[in-house]
Amino acid sequence: MTTLINSTYVPTDDDAKLSKESSKVLAAHISNTAHRLKFIEEDGSERDATIPATAYRLLVDILIQMSQGNGVSIVPIHAELTTQEAADLLKVSRPFLIKLLEAGEMPFHKIGRHRRICFKDVIAYKERIDTERSAVLDELVAQAQELGMGYD
Numbered sequence: 448m449t450t451l452i453n454s455t456y457v458p459t460d461d462d463a464k465l466s467k468e469s470s471k472v473l474a475a476h477i478s479n480t481a482h483r484l485k486f487i488e489e490d491g492s493e494r495d496a497t498i499p500a501t502a503y504r505l506l507v508d509i510l511i512q513m514s515q516g517n518g519v520s521i522v523p524i525h526a527e528l529t530t531q532e533a534a535d536l537l538k539v540s541r542p543f544l545i546k547l548l549e550a551g552e553m554p555f556h557k558i559g560r561h562r563r564i565c566f567k568d569v570i571a572y573k574e575r576i577d578t579e580r581s582a583v584l585d586e587l588v589a590q591a592q593e594l595g596m597g598y599d
Contacts, residue, residue: 457518467514473507524570527563536569547572 458466476482482503486494498506512519528536533553534544548555548562553572555564 455518455520458513458516460516463514463516466510470507470510470514473503473510477504477507522566524567526566528566528569530562530564533564533569537573 477500479500481497481499483495483497486496488494509519530544530548531541534541537544539547545562547553548564553564553568555562555568557563
């Protein structure tokens, strides 16, 4: 079995169609308990597998993304990213990311000359920035409303 960790899988049109059908069936059975799945082998024999509820929800999320034609990656939370990988994730340039790192916006460490950033720290930074941006936008909307600029 090929591992997809730290690589992106882009679905084909057939994969997207099958993912759409599968996600609908599986989504109807989401719960907070483990899920027991039955697999029927080509020879007709059956095998059972029990997966945690969180993994089941993740599988449904993956299928939904694939059904929309979106590429999917699985990255362990403890994974270390290169500066280019982190920049791509944040949708910023690598030089901009390096400025953020050097300014102390995110923790990082060096392996030789190369910087490495924990995936969880990149996500934490992204969530913090998104929250700050949302607050600023809310403030701008409130100011526009106070000034009667037509934003309701």
